Amino acid sequence: MKLMTMTALACGFAGAAFAQNDCATGKTLIEGTFTVATGNPAFFPWVLDDAPESGKGFEAAVAYAVAAEMGFDADQVTWVRTSFDQSIQPGAKDFDVNMQQFSITPERAQVVDFSTPYYSSAMAVLTTNAVVDGGAEATVSSLKTLLWGADANTTAVPMLMDLIAPDKQPMMYGDNVDVTAAMQAGQIDAALFDLPTALYLSAVVVNDGVVLGQFPPERSENPDQFGMLLEKDNPLTACVNAALAALSDSGKLAEIEAEWLQATTGVPVIE
Amino acid sequence: MPTRRQIFEARQRRRANLIAAGSTGAVLLALIILVPLAPGWDAVQRSFFNGAVFAKTFPGLLNAFLMDIAIFAWCSPIIAALGLAVAVARDLRTPALYPVKLLAIVYTDIFRGLPVILVIYLIGFGIPGLGLPRPWNSPYIWGSLALVLVYAAYVAEVIRSGIESIHDSQRAAALSLGLSSSDSMRFVILPQAIRRVVPANMNLFIALQKDVALLSFIGPVEIFRQAGVYKSLLANFTPYVGAALVFLAITIPATRYADHLMNRQRKARS
Numbered sequence: 413m414k415l416m417t418m419t420a421l422a423c424g425f426a427g428a429a430f431a432q433n434d435c436a437t438g439k440t441l442i443e444g445t446f447t448v449a450t451g452n453p454a455f456f457p458w459v460l461d462d463a464p465e466s467g468k469g470f471e472a473a474v475a476y477a478v479a480a481e482m483g484f485d486a487d488q489v490t491w492v493r494t495s496f497d498q499s500i501q502p503g504a505k506d507f508d509v510n511m512q513q514f515s516i517t518p519e520r521a522q523v524v525d526f527s528t529p530y531y532s533s534a535m536a537v538l539t540t541n542a543v544v545d546g547g548a549e550a551t552v553s554s555l556k557t558l559l560w561g562a563d564a565n566t567t568a569v570p571m572l573m574d575l576i577a578p579d580k581q582p583m584m585y586g587d588n589v590d591v592t593a594a595m596q597a598g599q600i601d602a603a604l605f606d607l608p609t610a611l612y613l614s615a616v617v618v619n620d621g622v623v624l625g626q627f628p629p630e631r632s633e634n635p636d637q638f639g640m641l642l643e644k645d646n647p648l649t650a651c652v653n654a655a656l657a658a659l660s661d662s663g664k665l666a667e668i669e670a671e672w673l674q675a676t677t678g679v680p681v682i683e
Numbered sequence: 684m685p686t687r688r689q690i691f692e693a694r695q696r697r698r699a700n701l702i703a704a705g706s707t708g709a710v711l712l713a714l715i716i717l718v719p720l721a722p723g724w725d726a727v728q729r730s731f732f733n734g735a736v737f738a739k740t741f742p743g744l745l746n747a748f749l750m751d752i753a754i755f756a757w758c759s760p761i762i763a764a765l766g767l768a769v770a771v772a773r774d775l776r777t778p779a780l781y782p783v784k785l786l787a788i789v790y791t792d793i794f795r796g797l798p799v800i801l802v803i804y805l806i807g808f809g810i811p812g813l814g815l816p817r818p819w820n821s822p823y824i825w826g827s828l829a830l831v832l833v834y835a836a837y838v839a840e841v842i843r844s845g846i847e848s849i850h851d852s853q854r855a856a857a858l859s860l861g862l863s864s865s866d867s868m869r870f871v872i873l874p875q876a877i878r879r880v881v882p883a884n885m886n887l888f889i890a891l892q893k894d895v896a897l898l899s900f901i902g903p904v905e906i907f908r909q910a911g912v913y914k915s916l917l918a919n920f921t922p923y924v925g926a927a928l929v930f931l932a933i934t935i936p937a938t939r940y941a942d943h944l945m946n947r948q949r950k951a952r953s
Contacts, residue, residue: 594808
């Protein structure tokens with residue numbers, strides 16, 4: 413973590429040197445400030461302790477790295493909170509970019525701009541040991557028979573229908589917290605999340621929780637790729653994309669991923 | 684043959700109607716012309732009044748609305764029965780039954796005082812969390828119970844106000860005719876009381892029809908949640924407008940009917 417902050421700071425100083433002729437000049441909401449939105453609350457491991465200002469957590473770290481690449485110092489990055497609905501509503505936005513595991517879809521892209529993906533996620537099945545003991549296996553035919561839940565605001569819903577097509581109508585909830593409450597109450601057997609979120613929930617939030625298996629990103633037709641969300645036709649999108657491309661080429665993005673999301677291996681793959 | 688006075692009054696009425704229609708038309712016209720002049724109108728129209736999205740999602744919304752109707756259908760008779768029981772319990776005058784009366788008072792105080800959504804959350808996740816086996820931990824059961832508890836408290840208060848509106852002399856008269864106090868409640872007081880509070884209860888049931896949507900917070904995919912799913916898939920708020928239209932199609936006739944009942948009652952009394 414310390415290393416991360418150091419690198420973010422170092423990048424910030426390096427970037428500041430050529431900030432003047434940078435792509436982002438004049439394109440941000442407030443001149444000289446890069447405003448990043450996240451969720452309220454922001455969830456682990458994307459943001460640690462709901463404190464993105466610390467630069468800790470995958471998305472927080474990416475935000476600072478992208479900012480640095482575009483020529484903003486760490487102290488020129490400000491954070492705001494938005495819901496999903498605020499990010500897609502018509503009208504002026506109060507952020508330059510919004511990062512809260514937004515999956516890039518063509519329908520959403522008609523309303524807002526997405527950067528190139530900064531992370532490709534596998535979808536994973538969160539369940540409890542009790543359900544596994546009851547005979548649930550990491551196969552589609554076994555998963556069909558479970559009672560499913562999902563966060564209604566996420567692309568987990570169509571994925572659930574496409575990949576698993578459960579026998580019973582799935583339950584839908586407003587956020588992760590409600591999904592896990594329902595799982596704890598035995599009202600649902602399993603839920604679909606992106607893998608890092610599923611691992612966190614199984615380890616920390618859900619008593620007796622376990623990640624049964626994952627659908628690797630390349631298996632589904634529509635890999636769940638997270639992009640930064642910007643206002644439609646925002647000229648800043650090109651700058652963000654350039655910054656992400658540079659981070660990807662230099663291996664920096666992979667480094668950040670390894671630091672914050674490294675525990676994503678070892679989960680059985682669902683055939 | 685109308686009198687001169689009647690002709691004059693008819694002309695006055697016609698004039699008033701014309702002015703009312705004219706000013707309403709002017710306001711509507713102003714709205715229709717002015718709102719689209721707002722700079723963000725195109726974006727708002729795309730996000731909220733999108734024909735393509737509406738056509739695509741409306742059948743799914745209608746289908747999900749069946750869930751709302753089902754929940755309403757099984758909740759409302761239970762609410763009516765429980766509300767009546769609580770109202771009668773609050774009117775008990777036998778000293779030995781005071782604990783029952785106290786319970787009814789505490790119950791109405793608590794459930795009229797809490798927001799519906801809070802009760803739904805607490806009961807919908809809390810009681811199944813005690814470790815109940817399926818199907819007894821179903822969100823349909825406990826969510827419905829939450830609605831029943833809250834709405835029965837309101838209905839009970841409305842019925843009680845009806846009971847209190849019947850003059851005590853009627854009770855005294857019934858008792859003096861030899862009816863027991865439970866019989867006088869059953870045959871004399873309640874039939875009149877309930878007739879008086881029908882319009883007020885009608886309003887409560889309209890409110891219930893809307894609040895059924897709150898059950899979506901604990902899992903059931905009814906019309907509000909279905910609209911939310913479409914919203915996040917299509918990044919467009921039009922499905923919510925569609926859901927609003929479906930609700931209005933049910934609730935506007937119901938409110939008109941309640942108004943009609945209330946008017947009829949007022950006329951009958953005056």
